[in-house]
Amino acid sequence: MIRHLLSAADLDADNATLVLDTAAEMANLAGREVKKLPTLRGRTVVNLFYEDSTRTRISFEAAAKRLSADVINFSAKGSSVSKGESLKDTALTLQAMGADAVVIRHSASGAPHRLATWVDGSVLNAGDGTHEHPTQALLDAYTMRARLGRLDGLAVAIVGDVLHSRVARSNVLLLHTLGARVTLVGPPTLLPVGVDAWPAKTSYDLDAVLPDADVVMMLRVQRERMDDAYFPSVREYSRRYGLDAVRMRKLPEHAIVMHPGPMNRGMEISPDVADSPRSTIVEQVANGVSVRMAVLYLLLGGQHK
Amino acid sequence: MGHPRTAGPAAGKTILTSAELARVVDRIAHQILEKTEGARDCALLGIPTRGVPLARRLAARIEAFEGNAVPAGVLDITLYRDDLRLRGTRALGPTSLPTDGIDARRVILVDDVLFSGRTVRAALDALKDLGRPRVVQLAVLVDRGHRELPIRADYVGKNIPTALTESVHVLLTEVDGLDEVRLEEKH
Amino acid sequence: MTTYLIKGAAIVDGSATDLLIRDGVVAAVGRDATGRGAEVIDADGLVALPGLVDLHTHLREPGREDAETVESGSRAAALGGYTAVCAMANTDPVADTAGVVEQVYRLGRAAGLVDVQPIGAVTVGLAGERLAELGAMATSAARVRIFSDDGHCVADPRLMRRALEYVKAFDGIVAQHAEEPRLTVGAQMHEGDVSARLGLTGWPAVAEEAIIARDALLAEHVGSRLHICHVSTAGSVEILRWAKQRGIRVTAEVTPHHLLLTDTRAESYDPVFKVNPPLRPSADVAALRAALAEGVIDVVATDHAPHAVEDKECEWGYARPGMLGLETALSVVRSVGLSWDAIATRLSRVPARIGGLTEHGQDPAPGVPANLTLVDPAATWTVDPAALASRSRNTPYAGMTLPARVVATFLRGSPTVLDGKAVR
Numbered sequence: 022m023i024r025h026l027l028s029a030a031d032l033d034a035d036n037a038t039l040v041l042d043t044a045a046e047m048a049n050l051a052g053r054e055v056k057k058l059p060t061l062r063g064r065t066v067v068n069l070f071y072e073d074s075t076r077t078r079i080s081f082e083a084a085a086k087r088l089s090a091d092v093i094n095f096s097a098k099g100s101s102v103s104k105g106e107s108l109k110d111t112a113l114t115l116q117a118m119g120a121d122a123v124v125i126r127h128s129a130s131g132a133p134h135r136l137a138t139w140v141d142g143s144v145l146n147a148g149d150g151t152h153e154h155p156t157q158a159l160l161d162a163y164t165m166r167a168r169l170g171r172l173d174g175l176a177v178a179i180v181g182d183v184l185h186s187r188v189a190r191s192n193v194l195l196l197h198t199l200g201a202r203v204t205l206v207g208p209p210t211l212l213p214v215g216v217d218a219w220p221a222k223t224s225y226d227l228d229a230v231l232p233d234a235d236v237v238m239m240l241r242v243q244r245e246r247m248d249d250a251y252f253p254s255v256r257e258y259s260r261r262y263g264l265d266a267v268r269m270r271k272l273p274e275h276a277i278v279m280h281p282g283p284m285n286r287g288m289e290i291s292p293d294v295a296d297s298p299r300s301t302i303v304e305q306v307a308n309g310v311s312v313r314m315a316v317l318y319l320l321l322g323g324q325h326k
Numbered sequence: 327m328g329h330p331r332t333a334g335p336a337a338g339k340t341i342l343t344s345a346e347l348a349r350v351v352d353r354i355a356h357q358i359l360e361k362t363e364g365a366r367d368c369a370l371l372g373i374p375t376r377g378v379p380l381a382r383r384l385a386a387r388i389e390a391f392e393g394n395a396v397p398a399g400v401l402d403i404t405l406y407r408d409d410l411r412l413r414g415t416r417a418l419g420p421t422s423l424p425t426d427g428i429d430a431r432r433v434i435l436v437d438d439v440l441f442s443g444r445t446v447r448a449a450l451d452a453l454k455d456l457g458r459p460r461v462v463q464l465a466v467l468v469d470r471g472h473r474e475l476p477i478r479a480d481y482v483g484k485n486i487p488t489a490l491t492e493s494v495h496v497l498l499t500e501v502d503g504l505d506e507v508r509l510e511e512k513h
Numbered sequence: 514m515t516t517y518l519i520k521g522a523a524i525v526d527g528s529a530t531d532l533l534i535r536d537g538v539v540a541a542v543g544r545d546a547t548g549r550g551a552e553v554i555d556a557d558g559l560v561a562l563p564g565l566v567d568l569h570t571h572l573r574e575p576g577r578e579d580a581e582t583v584e585s586g587s588r589a590a591a592l593g594g595y596t597a598v599c600a601m602a603n604t605d606p607v608a609d610t611a612g613v614v615e616q617v618y619r620l621g622r623a624a625g626l627v628d629v630q631p632i633g634a635v636t637v638g639l640a641g642e643r644l645a646e647l648g649a650m651a652t653s654a655a656r657v658r659i660f661s662d663d664g665h666c667v668a669d670p671r672l673m674r675r676a677l678e679y680v681k682a683f684d685g686i687v688a689q690h691a692e693e694p695r696l697t698v699g700a701q702m703h704e705g706d707v708s709a710r711l712g713l714t715g716w717p718a719v720a721e722e723a724i725i726a727r728d729a730l731l732a733e734h735v736g737s738r739l740h741i742c743h744v745s746t747a748g749s750v751e752i753l754r755w756a757k758q759r760g761i762r763v764t765a766e767v768t769p770h771h772l773l774l775t776d777t778r779a780e781s782y783d784p785v786f787k788v789n790p791p792l793r794p795s796a797d798v799a800a801l802r803a804a805l806a807e808g809v810i811d812v813v814a815t816d817h818a819p820h821a822v823e824d825k826e827c828e829w830g831y832a833r834p835g836m837l838g839l840e841t842a843l844s845v846v847r848s849v850g851l852s853w854d855a856i857a858t859r860l861s862r863v864p865a866r867i868g869g870l871t872e873h874g875q876d877p878a879p880g881v882p883a884n885l886t887l888v889d890p891a892a893t894w895t896v897d898p899a900a901l902a903s904r905s906r907n908t909p910y911a912g913m914t915l916p917a918r919v920v921a922t923f924l925r926g927s928p929t930v931l932d933g934k935a936v937r
C-alpha cells in the first residue's frame with residue numbers, strides 16, 4: 022500500500038479496489054452494537070484543518086476514533102503564513118508529537134505534498150485548494166458501486182465548476198482508474214484550459230449528456246464566480262446547468278444524482294431533486310466514514326516502523 | 327491471505343498425509359461431541375484463512391456422526407491483530423456469525439495451527455465485541471508449542487513439537503488444492 | 514596594481530594566446546606578450562571571455578538585505594563570470610528617485626566586485642500611475658539608461674507610450690516586464706495541461722504576448738527603443754521576429770531557466786520552481802533556444818531573484834516567484850549548447866551595448882578595459898545551494914551537474930575571482 026494519499030492518482034486499480042472492499046467490510050462493522058475497533062490503538066491521527074470544513078473533519082475524526090486512534094484536532098482556521106506559524110513550523114511540531122498520520126485540509130493546492138516532505142507519518146489530503154480531494158472521490162466511487170453494482174463501464178457526468186473543483190479532479194482520476202467513463206459538463210469558462218489532457222470527455226450541453234448517464238454528479242458553484250464573469254447570472258447558470266425535476270426526467274430510470282455538498286439549492290440543484298430517492302447525498306455522508314476508516318487502516322496498518 | 331502454498335517435492339517433511347489429516351479431523355469432531363453433550367448449543371467459528379474450511383469440515387463430520395447440524399461461521403480478526411505494525415496491512419475478510427447470534431452459546435474457535443497464541447487472543451477480543459457467549463473453546467488441527475500467552479486448546483488434532491527455526495504448513499484442498507501438513511525449515 | 518600575464522587562454526576565435534593585463538587595461542595580446550614582474554596565470558585549456566553582463570539582476574538592497582545585499586549579489590555575479598550587472602528597481606524603497614539609484618550605485622562601487630548599474634523605475638513606486646523622475650535618474654551619478662517597473666508590467670498603454678517617448682531625450686530604453694495583469698490575477702504557473710491537473714491558477718502565454726505586440730507597435734509609432742524582459746513563449750518569439758523584420762527597435766532577453774526547465778517542475782509543488790513569468794512547456798523552451806540562436810532574442814539575462822527561506826519553504830501559492838541565476842547562468846547556457854562565441858555575444862557583447870555599458874562587452878585587445886573571465890570548459894560541477902555566495906538558497910538547479918566552471922574574473926584589471934574562489 023502507498024504511504025500517503027495526496028492524489029487519487031496515487032491509487033492504481035488494485036489499491037483503489039482494495040480501499041473500496043475494505044470500506045465495505047468497515048460498513049458491515051458499523052452495524053454492530055460495539056462500533057469501536059482496537060486496530061489503531063496507540064496511533065495518533067492529527068486533523069490539520071486550515072479551512073473550515075466541519076463535515077470533512079468530523080468524518081475523519083469519527084473514522085479515526087472508531088479504529089481507536091488518538092485524535093488531535095489542530096484547527097488552524099483563519100491563519101495564513103503571513104500571520105503566525107508557517108506550515109513547515111507546524112509540520113515540525115507534529116513531527117515532534119509523533120503524529121502517525123496527518124489529515125490536512127488547506128486552501129493552497131499542493132500543501133499536502135509540501136507537508137509530506139517534512140513529516141515521517143502518512144499524509145492524507147482532505148482537500149487542497151483547487152487541486153484534489155481523494156477521499157471524497159473514494160466515497161463517491163463507493164456510493165456508485167453500492168447503488169449500481171459496478172464502476173467498470175459506468176457513464177458518469179460531472180457537472181458545473183470543474184475549473185475550481187478538487188472533487189472533479191479526484192473523481193476524474195479515480196473513476197478512470199476504475200473503468201468508468203466520465204463526461205465533464207459546464208460552461209466553457211468553468212472547464213480548465215488543458216482539460217483535453219484529462220481522461221474524460223467534455224460537453225457544454227447538459228441536456229445532451231443526461232440521457233446516457235448512469236450517474237450525474239452536480240458540483241457546487243459559488244455565486245461569487247459571477248463577479249469574475251464566469252457566467253452572466255445565477256438565473257442563466259441554473260437554467261443551462263442546474264438540475265431540476267424537469268431535467269432529471271431525461272435521465273435513465275436507474276440513474277443516480279450525487280452532490281459532494283454543501284449544496285447551493287436553487288443554483289446547481291433544485292430542492293426536489295436533492296431530496297428525491299435518486300439522490301445519494303445522505304448516503305455519501307455515511308459512506309464517507311467507512312471509506313476514511315479504510316484509508317486510515319490501509320495507510321497506517323501498512324506502515325513498517 | 328489465502329495464497330496457495332507451492333507444494334514442491336523438496337519442501338520439507340510430511341507430518342500428516344491427506345488420509346491422516348481426515349482421521350485427525352474426525353477425531354476432533356468426536357472429542358467435541360463427547361465434551362459438549364452432542365454439540366448442543368455449539369457454534370464453530372473458523373479463523374481465516376484455513377480455520378474457515380476446517381470449521382466447515384468439523385461441522386459436516388459432526389452432522390455425519392450425530393445427525394445434528396452445527397452452525398459454522400467465520401471470525402475475521404484482522405482489525406484486532408497486534409502485529410499490524412510489524413506485518414503490514416492485510417485485506418479484510420468478512421465475519422459471518424450464525425443467524426441467531428452467539429449470545430449464551432458455546433463458541434468453538436477453529437484454527438489450523440496454534441503457535442504463540444496471539445491469533446487466539448485477537449479472536450477473543452473480536453468475539454467480545456460481537457456478543458457474549460456462555461463458553462468459548464478452541465479447536466486446532468496442530469499445536470506446535472512456543473506459546474507466548476496463557477492460552478491452551480480444548481481440542482487438539484495433533485501435537486507437533488517444533489523448533490523455532492521450523493514452520494508448520496497446513497494445506498487444505500479448499501485453499502491449497504490438496505490436504506497435507508508439512509514441517510519446513512525456515513529460510 | 515598587480516600586472517598579470519595570462520598564458521595560453523583560448524580567446525573566442527579559438528586560438529590560444531597570452532594576455533598582459535596592466536593598469537586596468539589589456540596591455541598586450543599575443544604569444545610575445547611579456548611583462549616584467551607580472552604575476553603569471555596559467556590559463557592553458559581555459560577560455561577567455563569578455564566579462565559577462567547581466568541586464569536583469571535583483572540585488573534586494575535596500576529593503577530585503579536578509580535575502581541579498583549589493584555586496585553578496587556582486588560576489589555571486591563575479592563567481593558567475595560577470596563584471597557588470599544591472600540592478601532592478603523593485604527594492605524597498607523603490608529605485609524611482611536619483612537618491613535611491615545613487616545609493617545602489619555607491620554600494621556597488623564600495624563592494625567593488627562588479628559594476629552595479631542601477632535600473633530606474635518607470636513609474637513612482639512601481640504603481641503604474643505616474644512617471645518617476647526619469648530625467649533626474651539619467652543625470653544622477655548613477656547615469657541610469659534602462660528604466661523598468663520589473664516585477665510589474667507598465668500595463669497602462671498611454672503611460673507606456675509616454676515613457677517610451679520621454680526616455681528618447683537621454684537615449685534611454687524601457688525594459689518591459691510583459692504581463693497583462695488582468696489576465697494573470699492569482700496566476701501561479703503556466704496555464705496548460707499541467708496547471709489544469711495541479712489545480713494551480715494559470716498564467717496564460719497570451720498575457721505576455723499581448724503586451725509585447727502592443728508595446729512593439731507603440732515603440733514603432735513613437736520611434737523609441739524597447740527592451741522585453743524574460744521572454745518565455747513561442748508566441749512572443751513570433752511577435753518579436755515580426756517586429757524586428759518591420760524595423761522596430763526592439764530587443765529581448767531570455768533567462769537561463771526558461772532555456773532549460775519546463776512547467777512539469779511544478780508537479781512537486783516545490784516553490785523553488787515558481788517564477789514569473791512561469792516555466793513553460795517544452796515546445797516553448799525549444800522555440801526560445803532557436804530564437805536565441807537566430808538572434809530574434811538578443812541576450813541571456815539571469816533575472817537573479819533571491820528570496821529568503823520563509824518565502825520559499827512554504828505552500829506554492831504563498832511563495833514569492835523567482836530563482837537565483839548569477840552563479841549558474843554560464844553553465845546552464847553552456848548545457849543547452851551555446852558555443853563560446855555565442856555566449857560572448859549573448860551574455861556580454863550585446864547586453865553591454867543595450868545597456869550602454871561601454872567599458873564592458875569588449876573582446877580582449879590592446880587598450881580595452883580588462884573586464885574578462887576565464888572559464889574551464891572541461892570542468893563540471895554539481896550545484897549545492899549551501900555553497901552559493903548568494904544570501905539566498907533558491908536555486909532550481911540543486912543537485913544538477915553542469916558543465917563549465919569560472920576560474921577567474923577580472924574587473925578593470927583586478928581579479929575578483931581566482932582559482933574559482935571570490936578574492937574577497
Ligand SMILES: [Zn+2]
Pocket residue numbers: 663664665690742743789790
Ligand atoms: Zn520581471
